[in-house]
Each structure stands twice: as structure tokens, then as C-alpha cells.
Amino acid sequence: MVDTEASGQAEPSSVVASVLYRRGQPALDVPIEEAGRYAGNSGGLLWIGLREPTPEVVRQVGTQLGFPHRAIEEIIEPHHRPKVMEYGPLTQIVAITVEVAHMRPIFGETQLLVGDGFLVTIRRGTTGGHAQLREHLQSLPELLERGGDYVASALLDMLVDNYLLAITRMESGVESAEQRFLLHGFRGHDVRKLYRQRRDLQRIYMAISPLAEICRRLAHVDIKYFDVETRSFFNETADRVTRANEFIVSLREALAFAFEAGIMIGQTQQTDITKKLAGWAAILAVPTAVAGIYGMNFHDMPELSLPYGYPLVLGVTFAVCCVLFWRFKKSGWL
Secondary structure (H helix, E strand, O other): OOOHHHHOOOOOOOEEEEEEEOOOOOOEEOOHHHHHHHOOOOOOEEEEEEEOOOHHHHHHHHHHHOOOHHHHHHHHOOOOOOEEEEOOOEEEEEEEEEEEEOOEEEEEEEEEEEEOOEEEEEEEOOOOOOHHHHHHHHHOHHHHOOOHHHHHHHHHHHHHHHHHHHHHHHHHHHHHHHHHHHHHOOOHHHHHHHHHHHHHHHHHHHHHHHHHHHHHHHHHOOOOOOOHHHHHHHHHHHHHHHHHHHHHHHHHHHHHHHHHHHHHHHHHHHHHHHHHHHHHHHHHHHHHHHHHHHOOOOOOOOOOOOOOHHHHHHHHHHHHHHHHHHHHHHHOOO
């Protein structure tokens, strides 16, 4: 069996893998042109993995597996929010993928199509693959025997792991913003960057939060091709998505608190500067007033005829300035 995700080779086709897993038998590569012969008739699980498939490939697979026309068109259309749709021969689950590059989120989608004896996975806009999970399940054949619904729950659980990894990377940016705001206050470009971070976190939240409700629906509602024994796995995945959402909310609140703290620090610094300017203005007002009075050039003015009048006026002015400086220094204004 050749898996382009595991081997790292370039794949000219959008078909990553098309493998039939049967109990007690080795995995069998199945051409998608013959997928209809094995799905639901072999007593095993046919897992078809597609990456960035063209509409023609989707229609070919859908025709082989008996998908309704409406389902095929819905699979071809891009999606921006998680959803679950039930058709006759299949149940469609859409999950949004999140990856972080250069502290910016990158969104894609993964579709899981679960039917009688088959599972089709479709990935768009994401670099992460399913090779590691596929190898893990192949090493434990009893897990694959549980059917496509169990593999779908494992895939959704893996997506949640990727969510937590992406959010953890965003957390490092949040911590950096907190330190910058608390230590240095904020500047115009810092405020714009913080707003962008909060906006990115909100976009991640809006992209993954509906998945919790979808998993709870899969866990509690009777859906075709989903076994009762598998429902508990979807319930656990829903709880993990909820915790991821709470993680995102806490990061957004941390950014809000950092912004408020930065504003308070800036206001405190402005208040200190204002106090210093007011204190020095009061001190300088004394010699300014004295100079203004004696600059009027009247003939009869106090101390003009005294031999020590000039140094006396300067001494008194200096003494008053020193007293004011001492008082302002003592009160913390200077």
C-alpha cells in the first residue's frame, strides 16, 4: 500500500489513499474507479482520502458510492463553518481546520463522509494529514473493525489536538503582548497589533465552537451509520472542543486586561508628567513675578534706594523657590 502522506512523495492526483481494511487480511489498495464494488459488500472498511480534490474526482467517488446529486454538490462547495448533514447513503460532517503560521491563523476544512462500509475524508486548505492516525489504526486492527464512525470520531479528536496546538502558539503572542504593554505601555502600532490578535482569536472561536454542538448531536441523536457504542467518543470530543473554546476566551480576556493595564500605566505616566510640569511652573512663577514687577521701571519702588536691595530681592526669591521645591518634592510631585 502506498500512502503519499507517509512517504512524503509528491502526489499528482488528489487521491491520497484508497484502502480496504478487512479483518484478518492485509490492507488492499482499491482504485476509486472500483470503489463501489467494495464499499458495504466486503465486510470491511473502505477508507478513501482526498486532498484538494477537483469536482470531477468528487463526482467520480460519489457516483461509485451512490451519493445523491445534492450531496455531491454540497461536498464540492467550500465551507466556512462546521456542520453535519444527513443524506440517504451517507452522513456528512464538516469541520474547520486551524493552523498558525507567523502568528496568524490559517483556516481550511476537513469533510468526513460516513456510510455503509466506507469513510471518505476530504481535506482542503490544510497541510496536516491523516497518515499518523492511519498508521496507528492499522497497527490496531480491532479499532478499524469498529467502523467508519469510530474512525470519524478519532479524526475529529485529532482535529481538536491541532486546535489546541494552534491556540498554544497564539498564546505565546498574547504573553508577548502582555509583557510589552505592562512594561512599556502601548503605542499606536501595538494597539493595532493587539486588535488583530483579538480578531484572530475571535475568528478561531467562531470557526471551531459549533463543532462542540455537532459532536454532542452525534453523541445523543440516533444517526444512521453511527453505532451506539461510538457515541461516547463524540461526547468526549465535544468536551475537548468546549475546553478549547474556553482557552480562546481566556486569551481574549488576557489581551483585554493587558490593554486596560497599558492604558492605566499610560495615564499614570501622563499624570506624573503633569504634576512635574505643574510643580516647576509654580516654582518658576515666583522669579517671573518678581522680575515682572521690577521690570515696570517705576521711579519709586521698594528697595531701589537700599544698597543691598538687589541681593536681598534675589535672596528672598531664591528662598521662596527653595521652599516650593521642598514642598513639591515632599508631596511626590517632583
